[in-house]
Amino acid sequence: MSPSRALPASQIRRPPLLVVFSITVSGILGNTIINAPLPDILAAFNRGDGDAGLIVAAATLPGIVVAPAIGLLADRFGRRKVILPCLVIFGLSGVAAGFAPTFGILLLLRFLQGFGSAGLINLAVVLIADFWEGTERARLIGINAAVLTVSVAVMPPLGGILAELGGWRWSFAPFGLALLSAAAVFRYVQESATGGGHTFGEQIRGAAVVVRQPVVLGSILFGAAFFVLAFGLMLTALPLMLQQRFGLSVGVRGLVFVAPAIGATIVALNMGRLRQRFGARLLLVAGATLFALGYLAMGWGPLLAVVVLGAFIHGLGEGGVIPTVQELVASASPNESRGAVMAVWVGFARLGQTIGPLLAGVSVAAVGFTTTFGFGVLAALALAAGTAVLGARMRPTAPAPL
Numbered sequence: 001m002s003p004s005r006a007l008p009a010s011q012i013r014r015p016p017l018l019v020v021f022s023i024t025v026s027g028i029l030g031n032t033i034i035n036a037p038l039p040d041i042l043a044a045f046n047r048g049d050g051d052a053g054l055i056v057a058a059a060t061l062p063g064i065v066v067a068p069a070i071g072l073l074a075d076r077f078g079r080r081k082v083i084l085p086c087l088v089i090f091g092l093s094g095v096a097a098g099f100a101p102t103f104g105i106l107l108l109l110r111f112l113q114g115f116g117s118a119g120l121i122n123l124a125v126v127l128i129a130d131f132w133e134g135t136e137r138a139r140l141i142g143i144n145a146a147v148l149t150v151s152v153a154v155m156p157p158l159g160g161i162l163a164e165l166g167g168w169r170w171s172f173a174p175f176g177l178a179l180l181s182a183a184a185v186f187r188y189v190q191e192s193a194t195g196g197g198h199t200f201g202e203q204i205r206g207a208a209v210v211v212r213q214p215v216v217l218g219s220i221l222f223g224a225a226f227f228v229l230a231f232g233l234m235l236t237a238l239p240l241m242l243q244q245r246f247g248l249s250v251g252v253r254g255l256v257f258v259a260p261a262i263g264a265t266i267v268a269l270n271m272g273r274l275r276q277r278f279g280a281r282l283l284l285v286a287g288a289t290l291f292a293l294g295y296l297a298m299g300w301g302p303l304l305a306v307v308v309l310g311a312f313i314h315g316l317g318e319g320g321v322i323p324t325v326q327e328l329v330a331s332a333s334p335n336e337s338r339g340a341v342m343a344v345w346v347g348f349a350r351l352g353q354t355i356g357p358l359l360a361g362v363s364v365a366a367v368g369f370t371t372t373f374g375f376g377v378l379a380a381l382a383l384a385a386g387t388a389v390l391g392a393r394m395r396p397t398a399p400a401p402l
Contacts, residue, residue, distance in 0.1 A: 014131045015189045017140070020124050021147045023185065026087055026178040027120030028151045029094070030059045030113060031235050031353075033175070036160035036254035037168040038236075039243045044168060045103040052236050053361030056353075058107045060231070062114035063350030070119035071343020072203055074126065075336060078191040082339075083123050087182035090116025094175025114350075116178070121148070122346040126339050127189070129330035135272055138327050142271025145323035149268055149315065153261025160254025168250075207333075207340035216332050216341065218390065219325040222284060224348040225383050226321055229291060232356030233376045234260065234314065238298065241369045246304050259308045260294075263315025264322075271323045280328055281387065283320045288384035290317030292377045299373025 034041065038052055074082040093112035100106035128140050159171040210216055234257075242248045242256060267274070274283060290313050297310025325345070333341040363372040 013190055015127055017143075019181075019184045019188045020127050021144060022181040023083060023087070023120050023124040023127075024144055024148050025151045026090065026181045027117055027124065028148050029155060029175055029178065030090075030117045031056050031231070032152050032155035032257075033159040034168075034171050035156045035235055035239055035257060036250050037163040037171045038239045039253075040163055040168040040250055041106075045106070047103060048365065049240055050361045050365040051103075052240060053232075053357035053359075054107060055110065056231060056236055056357035057355075058110035059114045059117060060350045060353035060357075062111060063118035064347050064354060066115055066118040067122065067343040067346040067350055068340060069343075071122065071126075071340035071346075072207070074119070074123055074339035074343075075203060079123055079127055079130070079339070080185060080189045080191050082119055083185050083189070084182055086116045086119035086123075087178045087185065088116070089113075090120065091175055091178030091182065094172055094178065097175075098169045098172030113175075118346065118350065119343070122342045123339065125326050125330055126342050129333070129338055129342075130335060135276065137331065138275050138323070139272035141327045141330070142268045142323045145271070145319065145326070146265045146268035148322070149261045149264035149319060151261075152264070153258045156257035157251070157254035160249075160251040164249065164251045203337065203340060207337040207344065210333050210337055210341045211344050213332055216329055218387075219328045220345045220348045222321075222383070222387060223325045223345055224352040225379070226288075226291075226318075226325075227349045227352030228356040228359070229295075229376055229379060229383075230314075230318065230356065231353040232360035233295060233298070233373060234311070236357040236360040237364050237369060237372050238311070240364060241298075242307075245369065246307075248304075256308055256311060259312040260315030260318065263312045264319030265315075267316055267319030268323055271320070271327075274320065275324070275327075280324050283324050285384050285388045287317035287321035287324075288380050288387060290314065292380035292384065295373045295376040295380060299370045299377070 034055070038055065041055060042048070042051060070082055070086065090113055093109050093116065097106055097109035097113065100109055124144060125141060128144060129137060132140055155174070158174065162170040162173065211220070238256075239253055242253045248256070278286075294310040294312075294314030294317065297313065298307050299310075301307040301310060326342075329342055329345045330338060360372060363375065
């Protein structure tokens with residue numbers, strides 16, 4: 001079907017939410033499933049702690065550039081035509097990475113994964129925003145975020161269990177789930193396109209106008225800062241610390257990550273009510289403050305229980321932050337440029353996901369875990385203060401309060 005003949009979203013059937021959520025689950029697999037086995041992967045290739053960031057960042061780096069392009073293509077040619085190849089590339093390269101004979105080939109396959117994952121989580125939110133509005137949109141984006149955080153709870157333990165049973169290579173097997181998600185998208189998501197009547201230049205200019213809105217730009221920058229912290233401290237520094245400071249096995253390390261996922265899920269499932277009562281700015285300030293408290297407990301906690309509590313506190317903040325910034329960006333974007341604008345958000349998120357692990361890996365190797373988490377405390381407090389001051393000047397075009 002050509003772009004000009006594709007039906008607008010308003011004239012086609014809503015996709016089943018389970019299919020939308022399956023796209024989110026596939027997208028979040030990228031680093032969560034190999035999170036717990038990360039030290040084992042390094043040991044297998046005789047690499048040091050500083051290289052942990054390379055494994056994580058390899059799958060996020062392509063998204064910095066690719067995500068905006070994917071968004072433009074999704075607006076022009078339809079969501080399904082873009083989501084399908086993303087899922088297939090992600091799934092095939094992820095499974096292949098489990099057979100990598102060298103560290104370099106592993107990084108290359110992870111890099112290819114990044115091309116696929118660049119279009120997944122953001123386009124799942126785009127599908128929700130295409131078909132639902134207002135409070136219901138905020139509620140469903142919150143549920144989608146809860147699906148994401150439940151996956152964060154399930155995947156690290158699953159990766160740890162698979163690594164304990166058959167070695168770290170088995171932790172890459174679940175990437176094949178993305179191929180099942182691709183089959184579901186092919187079957188249940190009808191084709192639509194909203195930008196076929198415009199040139200790429202017009203699409204880019206239209207998206208740029210939306211991105212320059214203070215509420216959108218602020219949400220994009222907040223998301224990038226959050227992912228620097230989350231991917232650097234939670235997904236890179238914390239697994240190494242759990243092994244070296246507390247001597248946890250790969251399976252137990254995975255179980256620790258259930259704590260932040262539980263906290264995030266509790267908040268995300270209540271996003272509709274929280275947004276109505278408190279507004280976006282307060283939720284973002286509270287989320288950043290919770291990050292600081294969580295990093296303080298993780299970095300200075302003398303007992304494993306304190307570290308787990310800190311991870312849970314971080315999850316509470318995450319559960320409010322992710323759906324809030326996603327919904328702000330999606331609601332401020334018209335249908336014809338929503339994919340591109342959301343993809344800009346994802347591009348900056350990928351930038352944060354790439355920078356965070358690299359910085360954390362270098363910091364842990366240079367100054368240790370406590371100081372590294374101390375940097376996170378200061379950064380999170382600065383993020384909370386900046387949002388409190390600058391957020392008061394922002395006014396969204398969407399009905400949700402800021």
